[in-house]
Amino acid sequence: MDRASIGKTAWLALVTAGLLFALILGTLLVTSWGMNWRAAVALAVPMSALAQGIAWAARFTCRSNPLGRKEGWRIALTHIVAGMVLDSLWVATGRALAQSIDSGLGMTNTYKQYVALQSHLYGVGFSYYLLAVAFHYMLFAQQESQAAQERALESTMRAREAELSALKAQINPHFLYNSLNSISALTSIDPARARDMCVALADFLRLTLGMGEKAVIPLCDELALLDKYCAIEKVRFGDRLTLQEDVTEETKECLLPPLLLQPLFENAVVHGIAQMPEGGWIRLQAARNGDRLSVTVENSWDPEAGGSRKNGVGLKNVQRRLEARYGNQAQLQANAEDNVFRVRLQFPAETETSK
Amino acid sequence: MSAAEKKWKALIVDDEELARKLLREMLSSHPEIEIAAECGNGMEAVKAAAEHKPDLLFLDVQMPKLTGFDVLELIEREGVAVIFVTAYDQYAMKAFDVHAVDYLLKPFSRERFEAALERAKSQGPKRALDASELSAAARPAGQFAERIVVKDGTKVTLIPVSKLDYAEALDDYVSLASEGKKHLKQQTISGLEMALDPALFVRIHRSYVVNLERVARIEPYGKDSKVAILTNGVKLPVSRAGFTRLKKLLDEKA
Numbered sequence: 001m002d003r004a005s006i007g008k009t010a011w012l013a014l015v016t017a018g019l020l021f022a023l024i025l026g027t028l029l030v031t032s033w034g035m036n037w038r039a040a041v042a043l044a045v046p047m048s049a050l051a052q053g054i055a056w057a058a059r060f061t062c063r064s065n066p067l068g069r070k071e072g073w074r075i076a077l078t079h080i081v082a083g084m085v086l087d088s089l090w091v092a093t094g095r096a097l098a099q100s101i102d103s104g105l106g107m108t109n110t111y112k113q114y115v116a117l118q119s120h121l122y123g124v125g126f127s128y129y130l131l132a133v134a135f136h137y138m139l140f141a142q143q144e145s146q147a148a149q150e151r152a153l154e155s156t157m158r159a160r161e162a163e164l165s166a167l168k169a170q171i172n173p174h175f176l177y178n179s180l181n182s183i184s185a186l187t188s189i190d191p192a193r194a195r196d197m198c199v200a201l202a203d204f205l206r207l208t209l210g211m212g213e214k215a216v217i218p219l220c221d222e223l224a225l226l227d228k229y230c231a232i233e234k235v236r237f238g239d240r241l242t243l244q245e246d247v248t249e250e251t252k253e254c255l256l257p258p259l260l261l262q263p264l265f266e267n268a269v270v271h272g273i274a275q276m277p278e279g280g281w282i283r284l285q286a287a288r289n290g291d292r293l294s295v296t297v298e299n300s301w302d303p304e305a306g307g308s309r310k311n312g313v314g315l316k317n318v319q320r321r322l323e324a325r326y327g328n329q330a331q332l333q334a335n336a337e338d339n340v341f342r343v344r345l346q347f348p349a350e351t352e353t354s355k
Numbered sequence: 356m357s358a359a360e361k362k363w364k365a366l367i368v369d370d371e372e373l374a375r376k377l378l379r380e381m382l383s384s385h386p387e388i389e390i391a392a393e394c395g396n397g398m399e400a401v402k403a404a405a406e407h408k409p410d411l412l413f414l415d416v417q418m419p420k421l422t423g424f425d426v427l428e429l430i431e432r433e434g435v436a437v438i439f440v441t442a443y444d445q446y447a448m449k450a451f452d453v454h455a456v457d458y459l460l461k462p463f464s465r466e467r468f469e470a471a472l473e474r475a476k477s478q479g480p481k482r483a484l485d486a487s488e489l490s491a492a493a494r495p496a497g498q499f500a501e502r503i504v505v506k507d508g509t510k511v512t513l514i515p516v517s518k519l520d521y522a523e524a525l526d527d528y529v530s531l532a533s534e535g536k537k538h539l540k541q542q543t544i545s546g547l548e549m550a551l552d553p554a555l556f557v558r559i560h561r562s563y564v565v566n567l568e569r570v571a572r573i574e575p576y577g578k579d580s581k582v583a584i585l586t587n588g589v590k591l592p593v594s595r596a597g598f599t600r601l602k603k604l605l606d607e608k609a
Contacts, residue, residue: 177442181461185377
């Protein structure tokens with residue numbers, strides 16, 4: 001059921017309740033309290049309509065007093081007061097109605113009879129208000145759980161989307177075409193290296209495609225992928241690319257979403273190394289601090305060559321994937337200073353055994 | 356001398372050594388083409404082009420500091436046939452198609468290479484490309500130049516657009532005022548205006564484009580003209596149409 005159909009249900013319930021209420025009240029007035037049936041109809045129909053108005057009004061007192069967000073006695077008090085006020089209005093209107101029925105339909109004892117059963121009517125009105133309150137709270141709860149379901153669905157969808165676009169981003173067409181061009185050049189210059197590069201590229205593709213299906217992988221697997229990636233880029237850039245790795249042994253078993261670091265390396269190559277004629281370096285650091293894992297990717301960077309990439313698509317993607325998995329337990333910081341571009345990720349350290 | 360006998364001087368410009376080697380290898384079966392120089396970046400290319408005056412230019416698009424488009428803007432284009440060489444870049448490819456520029460997509464076959472070479476040779480140098488028009492076409496819509504490349508003699512300067520105070524049209528050149536200096540560039544002021552973000556730069560006069568952030572105030576000047584006074588005290592004439600544009604932009608910002 002969606003929201004609109006819940007609203008429709010409420011309306012339908014109201015109309016049904018109105019008819020039933022009029023029928024029951026009319027029958028009671030005639031059979032139990034001995035009222036003339038014409039007077040009973042003239043009284044029961046408008047009073048039922050009014051009672052539905054009260055039931056509808058209960059919707060607003062319920063909405064402004066959501067369950068579980070205020071103390072119970074406060075809510076109860078609000079409803080008792082509201083119920084009593086609305087109830088007295090209802091009974092008073094009925095009394096005025098009874099009076100006008102006497103004068104309008106030329107009867108004599110409707111008013112007298114009405115006053116006699118006023119105490120019953122107080123009870124009826126008040127109980128009806130409480131019934132309506134219960135009904136509305138139930139409806140709200142249903143809406144709430146539905147909205148929660150929708151939210152959960154949406155967040156899974158978003159995580160999935162981030163996942164997909166991350167995968168698509170991995171296999172950057174530029175990277176592929178440039179690598180193929182390097183192979184094309186090597187085939188005549190150095191066939192053995194051409195073969196090595198083909199193998200490296202195939203390994204990289206295989207790892208990339210294989211990892212995408214897993215939710216998390218150990219850091220050492222991601223490192224193996226980065227190795228392949230860098231081996232390929234080193235063929236292209238030669239001496240222009242230097243790599244440094246400072247990864248502590250204990251971090252290698254820590255889990256992280258697959259292909260989380262590769263886009264950071266790709267950024268470092270595309271926006272850092274490739275923009276500097278003399279080349280540059282990439283440094284990867286990973287350290288565990290208690291239950292937190294911190295991974296830093298730094299690269300030399302020429303502020304004059306390219307704009308800042310703090311708002312780049314690649315970074316946003318990494319951020320979204322971190323959020324999708326760790327929520328607010330993960331942080332991503334990117335900053336550029338002194339010709340170094342640095343991205344630091346921090347998130348909970350999990351291992352296969354601790355999971 | 357017929358086209359076939361003519362000796363061609365070529366420059367190979369690519370930041371990847373392997374890519375240069377590949378071109379050199381493919382050119383090795385063409386004795387009529389002499390490779391005057393290989394350049395690993397745009398700066399070298401600009402220098403080599405001035406020195407060797409090549410007839411043929413193999414030009415990588417994505418290179419550090421100066422892109423292939425920048426290089427094209429900075430060299431003497433008369434009499435040079437240009438073949439762009441690039442890995443996939445949808446915007447650049449569109450621009451090449453529109454401006455009928457030859458290009459090779461990496462990796463390319465020998466046939467494709469021969470065809471491009473043949474076309475470059477048989478057609479000879481086409482009408483000199485308007486390099487700034489080409490580079491503007493290669494930018495995705497809504498993206499504007501982040502810097503302007505200028506050559507003062509042999510020195511290449513990159514001016515970030517945020518440091519450009521104003522530009523003045525001088526016949527076939529524009530004079531770019533930045534940090535107290537003026538740089539001359541062979542470009543039309545309309546071409547420059549097109550490359551700049553219209554939210555930051557405004558054409559206040561037939562001959563002037565100004566950086567909006569530098570405008571301190573506008574004062575009346577004479578009977579119905581106005582003058583813009585920049586934060587550094589420079590006064591620039593403002594035409595009536597220029598004033599309308601300026602006012603509209605300032606109102607939008609306010």
